[in-house]
Amino acid sequence: MGVPFEDFKFNRQILNAIADAGYTEATPIQQKAIPPILNGQDVMGIAQTGTGKTAAYVLPLIMKLKYAQGENPRALIVSPTRELAMQIEENIKTFAKYTDLRVVVLYGGLGPKTQIEQVNRGVDIIVTTPGRFMDIYLAGHIVTKTLQVLVLDEADKMMDMGFMPQINRILEVVPVKRQNLLFSATMSDKVHSLSANFLEFPTVIEVTPQATPAQTVNQHLYFVPNVKTKINLLKKLLDAEDDVKKLIIFCKTRTSAEDVYKFLLRKYGENGVKVLHANKGQNTRINSINAFKADEVKILVATDVAARGIDVSDVSHVINFDVPVVIEDYVHRIGRTGRAYQSGEAITFCTPAEEYYLDKIQKLIKQTIPVSDIPADVFVEATGFDERQEQAREIDLQKRKENPDFKGAFHEKKTLTQRKKFDAAKAKKTGQQTDKRNKSPKAYRKKR
Structure with missing residues (x-):
């Protein structure tokens, strides 16, 4: 049985x-995290997305701050992406609506002028996000001496994105x-x-085994050649899925996402x-998320910039177009569906060059993803020469x-090519030319 919110010491x-x-x-996660946070303890929470962890720290934070006070910030929440930062701000506004607490969200991609004005108003x-905070702090617009609480959300993603130097700088300037x-x-x-550098005798909370996909998500795997x-x-x-309420299609690169989007655009329109x-402008990204949340569009094609923290209800399906x-990120991608105890479907397409990552994912989640056969009426294309070469190159890199x-398979070819280039350069240097009939060097006799 869940614990009612009335049982906590909230006003x-x-x-x-x-x-x-x-x-x-x-x-x-809320049951375990709220009491120690209210007590002022340092807390480390290990929880996958979709478990309600944002509210687990936002609710006690609002309770601790209670009302607007002074001009300078008393709480700082750092997130890896602008999308997640906006999501957290939305959560705070939802739960602090009967208070006069002031929240400002700072992120890159836009000029800082408006954000600085908001901070200066109190x-x-x-x-x-880490980079934008340091920019505005170094420009002299943020006073940190009043900070009482520092939150790092999605810490693993910040590490993956290379934000460690910025995090260390933030730790140097806060009380x-x-x-x-x-x-x-x-x-x-x-x-x-x-966590060893950052937390003092923390209360560690782990609500699900690490990197475990939500139990409410049905996973499917298709092996495809190209x-x-x-x-x-x-x-x-x-065409076959009538029960697709909302679908997110995840792609590995911007190019792949753009190609899939253009294909679907012909089918479904704007x-x-x-x-x-990441190549889309900030306003375009905000509009895309808002349109998807508001049920104005049924399908969102995204790179992993959207894999975390985008809390959209009723996502019935996730398709990993690329592994x-x-x-x-696999756990975070499929965590977009099956949220709030609802069931969801997660489908993954895997080419031969992606099997390396698939094996690692299955070890990480300690599960074997069930394999489905490609339907008989799906045309299986022959893999073109360029893509075949690209896959072989990728597999070589993985083995290395x-x-x-x-x-590697390309090693011998490369060596032969290099040897030819070397022989040609040597022939040129020693005043020789190449006989085109038998490819052997022939002495060049100067005419007297």
């Missing part, structure tokens, strides 16, 4: 906001005496070392599909990763 303003949002019982909670909260979906070595067959299979699945990746290279002594 009436917070309880009314929780009720307005339609929540009655706390999720496991703020209680700053939600930010030593403060409450620290760190949330992460996985407990990697980097996160472990960060990208064209992926497109054919995608078309078939979309009102049926949106795309989300993720950062294997932990595992075994540095591995020479």
